[in-house]
Amino acid sequence: MRLRIFLEPQQGATYEDQLAVARATEELGFDGLFRSDHYLHMGDHTDGLPGPTDAWITLAGLARETSRIRLGTLMTAATFRYPGPLAISVAQVDRMSGGRVEFGFGAGWYEEEHAAYGIPFPITGRERFDRYEEQLDIITGLWGTPVGESFRYEGKHYRLSEGPALPKPEQAPRPPVVIGGTGPKRTPRLAATFADEYNVPFCSLEETGAAFGRTRDAVARSGRTAPMVYSAAQVLCAGRDEAEIARRAERIGRAPEELRANGLAGTPAELVDKIGRFAETGAECLYLQVLDMSDLDHLALVAEQVAPQVG
Template structure:
């Protein structure tokens, strides 16, 4: 089981804070450092010092880390045009020496779009139509052989004789992650474009059902390439009940709610729940760390949880 650190900087984190967490995660041998891609805080916090851009952040981290993989859960298709986004991600992949993973979603948080003047199609169908075209464009640009051009004619995006440069360091492309629990279109898009399918913040039984829908889509598509199945869960681990309660309070959550809806409790409890995810085919767990000042939280997982999962 690969353990990956997943942060939510829109809740309040500077680049320096993210760098500190990423370096700690690398030193503690976590597999990856991921961040969300949002421009507005959620849940009543002040969000200070304000948002940071996901790909600018990852570009900086690419030059200041050495081993750890870097990515997004999830870059929003509504934020950027697919051609420039393909260029940005390919460049960060080069800057990292081939350590980037591209989590990509349709976009959903209307308020952050209105706050920063970003167009937001109110129809979910249109957002997914645009998202599907963006997946085709971005993966098409990356996979076009050097020296050849890429042309695409879609309803929303049209590219004419793009040189399809630069190329990512990873060949044919960085891993693409598609996630969510949509019953039909999400599994189909994952089967068509993704290397990894992620189910966020869902219990074991519902995660298993979502995996099965995607496995069926993979079979229906006649796909032979492997698919990685992963999950994201909020983290709240403590050496004793008092430490668990302190960490839950720090993120404004209740312990019992976190035990139900996340990975909470003692190291043994968390190992047991991760084991249940492993039984349904989960290969990687993204540990949502909400208190980025609590580096001891990461150390506890690295020393008392991770060794039991190897």
């Protein structure tokens, strides 16, 4: 099982906070560092200070300050950016990292942050997914167009004239594409068509296994032969004893019992057991959502007492 650290910087973090976690992630042997793509904090336990940071600007900086870990988003919002400029940004960061980027991409959902920053938000889920599917087609098409050839696209929402389809990412033919969510029909189909990895965020073991099954069925129906990676994201709250677990839960505004039920929480032995059960569902990678970035000892505990038993 590959373990990756997953941050939510919109809850309140500077670039320096994220850099410290990235360096610890690399030094402790985790596989990667991923971050959300949001501009507004969520929940009542934080005021979001000092404010949000942009996902791809942050990852560009981290690309130059790390050397081994994979870097990416869970998930870049299709509503935030036009597909052509987004393809350029991701390709550039992939080159800056030496080919370590993974492109997590979603339709966008948090209406309040769009209103807060003047970003248009399609009212219906159907339109958001229509735009999202066209963007997937365009971004992968731009990356996949051979050097020296041009790319053209005629869709309902986006039209691209003959363009050079440059720059190319460092990875060939493209950075891995990660699609997530638990939608019963369209999400599995889009994952089967475009994704290299399918991710289920913050669900129970049973829900995760069911979602994996729907995507496996979509992959089989599509006739694709390329392998699919299956992964899950879970909030992390580990401790050597009950007092440490309770302290970490309190700092993120949660209760230990609730986190044990709905996340990856408990002693190292409990984490090893639950990670094993995720592996039984078919998960090959887990994204550990770390909500308190100041607690680097939290990462060290998992690296020292959990990772060696599940790797």
